[in-house]
Amino acid sequence: MLELRNIKKAFGDCVANEDVSITVKSGTIHAIVGENGAGKSTIMKIAYGFYKADSGEILVNGQPVNIRNPHDAIALGIGMVHQHFMLVDTMTVAENIILGAETGSTASLDLETANREILALSNELKLDVDPRAYIEDLSVGAQQRVELLKALYRDAKLLILDEPTAVLSPQEVEELFGILRRMKEQGKTIIIITHKLDEVLAVSDEVTVMRDGRSVGNVKTSETSAKDLARLIVGRDVLLRVEKTDAKPNGTVLEVTNLSISGKIGPAVKNVSFRVRSGEIVGVAGIEGNGQTELIEALSGLIRASEGHVEFDGKDITNRSARELKELGIAHIPEDRHKRGLLLNSDLAENSVLGVHYRPPITSAGGMMNNAEIGKRVGEIIENFDVRPGDPTLSARSLSGGNQQKLIIGREFELDPKLLLVSQPTRGVDIGAIEFIHRKLIGLRDAGSAILLVSAELEEVTALADRLLVIREGEIVGEVDPKTTSVEEIGLMMTGGK
Numbered sequence: 001m002l003e004l005r006n007i008k009k010a011f012g013d014c015v016a017n018e019d020v021s022i023t024v025k026s027g028t029i030h031a032i033v034g035e036n037g038a039g040k041s042t043i044m045k046i047a048y049g050f051y052k053a054d055s056g057e058i059l060v061n062g063q064p065v066n067i068r069n070p071h072d073a074i075a076l077g078i079g080m081v082h083q084h085f086m087l088v089d090t091m092t093v094a095e096n097i098i099l100g101a102e103t104g105s106t107a108s109l110d111l112e113t114a115n116r117e118i119l120a121l122s123n124e125l126k127l128d129v130d131p132r133a134y135i136e137d138l139s140v141g142a143q144q145r146v147e148l149l150k151a152l153y154r155d156a157k158l159l160i161l162d163e164p165t166a167v168l169s170p171q172e173v174e175e176l177f178g179i180l181r182r183m184k185e186q187g188k189t190i191i192i193i194t195h196k197l198d199e200v201l202a203v204s205d206e207v208t209v210m211r212d213g214r215s216v217g218n219v220k221t222s223e224t225s226a227k228d229l230a231r232l233i234v235g236r237d238v239l240l241r242v243e244k245t246d247a248k249p250n251g252t253v254l255e256v257t258n259l260s261i262s263g264k265i266g267p268a269v270k271n272v273s274f275r276v277r278s279g280e281i282v283g284v285a286g287i288e289g290n291g292q293t294e295l296i297e298a299l300s301g302l303i304r305a306s307e308g309h310v311e312f313d314g315k316d317i318t319n320r321s322a323r324e325l326k327e328l329g330i331a332h333i334p335e336d337r338h339k340r341g342l343l344l345n346s347d348l349a350e351n352s353v354l355g356v357h358y359r360p361p362i363t364s365a366g367g368m369m370n371n372a373e374i375g376k377r378v379g380e381i382i383e384n385f386d387v388r389p390g391d392p393t394l395s396a397r398s399l400s401g402g403n404q405q406k407l408i409i410g411r412e413f414e415l416d417p418k419l420l421l422v423s424q425p426t427r428g429v430d431i432g433a434i435e436f437i438h439r440k441l442i443g444l445r446d447a448g449s450a451i452l453l454v455s456a457e458l459e460e461v462t463a464l465a466d467r468l469l470v471i472r473e474g475e476i477v478g479e480v481d482p483k484t485t486s487v488e489e490i491g492l493m494m495t496g497g498k
Helices: 040-047 071-076 095-099 110-125 141-153 170-185 197-203 227-233 292-299 321-327 337-341 348-352 370-384 401-413 431-446 458-464 488-496
Strands: 002-011 013-022 029-034 053-061 063-065 078-081 158-162 191-193 206-211 214-220 254-264 267-277 281-285 307-312 330-332 419-422 448-454 466-472 475-480
Touching: 002 040, 013 040, 013 053, 013 206, 013 370, 029 040, 029 170, 029 227, 029 431, 040 078, 040 158, 040 191, 071 078, 078 141, 095 110, 095 141, 110 141, 110 206, 141 158, 141 170, 141 214, 170 191, 191 197, 197 227, 206 227, 214 227, 227 292, 227 431, 254 292, 254 448, 267 292, 267 307, 267 448, 267 475, 281 431, 281 458, 292 419, 292 448, 321 330, 330 401, 337 401, 348 401, 370 401, 401 431, 448 458, 458 488, 466 488, 475 488
Parallel strands: 013 214, 029 191, 029 206, 078 158, 158 191, 281 448, 281 466, 330 419, 419 448
Antiparallel strands: 002 013, 002 053, 053 063, 206 214, 254 267, 254 307, 466 475
């Protein structure tokens, strides 16, 4: 279906793809895996016409083609669902799907015909999408299904999915895989870019591994294992488990009592109480959208609690500002790195001092920024947290998702926090960087910090946490010992099955 031959692509001095060749067979699910910055998204964006290769050749169904832009790709039957969805929140599903391929005349849209066609397509693949619903009212999983429909509506025969499960709950992942298998049965070809090796093994037929901008292996999924793939991806053996000693907790650092937080519709968090001690990681497990986001944002000063109170080191800090909390020694790694974590158009140096930019020695008594100190700080973060490429003058936008995450984590760790609030620490992060981030979190715990960890990855939160709170519909429904409680039991608590 698709063949990429000897593709090269550079952005200035940074070579993203070097002599990459990939063959994708018709009617298969083909996975592309590799570390952040390995060139996976770039090579697929070349296939989709988002970028133009510097050299090399693209063949579709055995014929050489010139894909100058996404319009050319769509005309050849190639569709792409990007990691960050390309949807207009204030428009309906149907309006988003037909955008750029509108039905009817220039004088008036024929939305009724579009609604019928989209509903038929949705029913055919059991996508459960209402064409009249507004995007802003849909869950993340439903928004992704809209992106799939958008490509299928344009008659895509080959669908490229970039990190399709990064923001999905375990149930939504299973639903997505069911959809992909049904599409494959209908003769569609699917390319899935992912970091998650268990998902690669569960859904794909073949796997291409990329490292440092090159293709370093192509294997049949049935003939490989997670351990073998991890070795190919990173170039060394990787621990596929978290190694840690038992926690040695001391005094209580964070005490939350009867906390309630209002949501868009009704309460997001209801009467929650718990504590976190120094030298321990307390995990919060739950399906996304059950109050975890609001809990962390209220504790970090981004939104206000409606009831209850919060104590930090014995002081009442309820509804204090984000700056006040940072001054007290509370660091925050947000779940949405683009919205809450970075200024994407600012360079790495500027991003490295966000939140402390007003403090000496970063800023002098006269209010002038100290470029030497900023350079020293960003240099330490780049070196200690392996941020690639390590050029402080690059914009944050130019980094891969995993390297953006390492920049944020490095910045917050530099604060030497008494309490770290961390949401989705390894979302969209490759296997080598996941191992690195896990080691850093354990190291911070062992140095005496208190950590409150939220993760949609159930295996991650059970592996890292010393104690685990389970949240459902904004309420803590139980506390378990992750060493003695199975993932299945925790999953049942999350879904109300127990």
